[in-house]
Amino acid sequence: xxxxxxxxxxxxxxxPEEGLFAEMVVTLARNNLIEEVDRVYALAKSDNLKPITWLxxxxxxxxxxxxxxxxxxxxxxxxxxxxxxxxxxAYGVLxxxxxxxxxxxxxxxxxxxxxxAIEKVAVSS
Numbered sequence: 001x002x003x004x005x006x007x008x009x010x011x012x013x014x015x016p017e018e019g020l021f022a023e024m025v026v027t028l029a030r031n032n033l034i035e036e037v038d039r040v041y042a043l044a045k046s047d048n049l050k051p052i053t054w055l056x057x058x059x060x061x062x063x064x065x066x067x068x069x070x071x072x073x074x075x076x077x078x079x080x081x082x083x084x085x086x087x088x089x090a091y092g093v094l095x096x097x098x099x100x101x102x103x104x105x106x107x108x109x110x111x112x113x114x115x116x117a118i119e120k121v122a123v124s125s
Contacts, residue, residue, distance in 0.1 A: 009043070016047035022055045029062035037062045041075070050082050057090040064097030069106070072097065076110075085117055 008014055021044040028036045041059045056079040063072040076094050079087055091114045098107035
């Protein structure tokens, strides 16, 4: 799949689009091709797609699905650094995944950080 995508990316008409990358991540994750998920995410960033909620959430979901807590947190932090914090969907996927993987303390820490961010946004509105 990614070989075809490499060819498409070289075409003059190619424009990076979050939805395409996100759907590729979903498809690759569904087929247990986690290394390809990483590759597609790296390609999205190399195509100057900034961390975007849909794509980032799907990468977090894929990584948490294979118990890759470190990579999940990296993507979540990239999302925050990109200015998309708090993101309800990414937060929910990460928190639930951490809890399912026995990382209850980390999930609680993420939840506290999220609640503080929500309060901050509410106060500034």
